[in-house]
Amino acid sequence: MAALQTTDVWFRKLIRLMDLNNAEREALAALPFTLEKTSANRYLVKEGEKVTRCCLLVEGYVARHKMNREGKRQIVSFHMPGDMVDLQHSLLPTADHNIQTMTAATVAWVPIPSLAEVASLFPRIAAAFAKDALIDASVFREWVLNVGARDAKTRIAHMLCEFLQRREALGIATAEALDLPFTQEQIGDATGLTSVHVNRMLRELVEDGAFTRIGRTLRVSDWRKLKAIADFDPAYLHQAA
Amino acid sequence: MAALQTTDVWFRKLIRLMDLNNAEREALAALPFTLEKTSANRYLVKEGEKVTRCCLLVEGYVARHKMNREGKRQIVSFHMPGDMVDLQHSLLPTADHNIQTMTAATVAWVPIPSLAEVASLFPRIAAAFAKDALIDASVFREWVLNVGARDAKTRIAHMLCEFLQRREALGIATAEALDLPFTQEQIGDATGLTSVHVNRMLRELVEDGAFTRIGRTLRVSDWRKLKAIADFDPAYLHQAA
């Protein structure tokens, strides 16, 4: 275990959420953690498990998903560096969903008692945790709307918009060209569609002039058009909050 | 404004979540609030609004919903007495969804500064708030799975199971016979189906022997069978937590 540096990408988000002061930043930086590097498609948390530590994503991409009776997988969210993927387990020790890496990834495991301690000593850190969780919930609501009320093309476009928008907020990449970390099957699992239909819709989105595509690399030619097709309004991400 | 009594139904849930002690209960009971009685189908919060107070549901039923571009409504959750319907607005002042009564209802409005104060003075109350929000999020995840990965009959059955399960936890009613506060159109809005198809599926569920139906009153003949049809596992409600 080593001390975190406040400059690490994965606390920037938290610091921004509540505009944390120096004492608060140092308390976060002093949290103990264990780094773990994993390959793609590994489970970090499995549904039903008792969880004793929380994982913060440092590098790579992970998804959270649940399965129905028939084993059909529904991705309920995806995450990128800086996301506190399972902060919820600090208060709800039994996992109600799976967390799986989508690419090779690095995560920092933080013991729950340490998180609880810092939260009870620093009410504004607790508030930042809560705010992060509330934004998470807002994104879930939008996903319910997305899979429940939009047609296939709109759904996929919306998911891509969210990915672009969140990626831009990280400051890692511009929106213009980006490598998607998703297979078409994963896009299907996130949107409630089959990979076959995802393929057809991606083709149509290219025909519509929303973006061009080379392998998994998208080049967004007209961001405004893509957002229009997608019925996308980023308010639900509460990025300015 | 008057003082709350700790015996009021709508704090029982919170008290149970963190097993709050007397000082904490009294702090909750001392919160200022305004009672409001409304009729059915009234908006309590509208998407895009700035919110300065939080509503706790005392009596009746409310739903939270969002709309897509074409005005198609997606209900993302329903709530019953004792639920803190929009605790999230204490930290995210801009509403990202609508809150609407489904029946005549009574709500208690609590000013956000009062909630923030009690949360910062009592870390375990803050934790109870957070826990409630996390359970909320867990329910949203299950809904994403429900509308994204289950067929129509299963979806409807699942929604009914959740309603029954949560109602039972309230101690208001047994599971056997209950009046649904939903129209078939609302069930459709919650499951991403049309009211016509909801009607057909309800008929089939009756034919399958899951329950009988007189108007909006369900009599569940075989709770185990209904749960089996619904692919329902109450773990995601974290009721024991």
Place this chain on the structure above:
DNA sequence: CGGGAGGTTGACCACCATCAACTGCTGTGG
């Protein structure tokens, strides 16, 4: 160079939407 995962395309079909007509209930005003 061979195997496997992911991607692409076509043919066919089922689930659920759409449209429409009709019923039954409830509340309300003449």
Place this chain on the structure above:
DNA sequence: CCACAGCAGTTGATGGTGGTCAACCTCCCG
């Protein structure tokens, strides 16, 4: 007291979105 409006529910006919199945392609990596 009845007429009637309006909403919710019910049922049938038809059609489209997206699923299923299958074949084949492409690329990467061992």
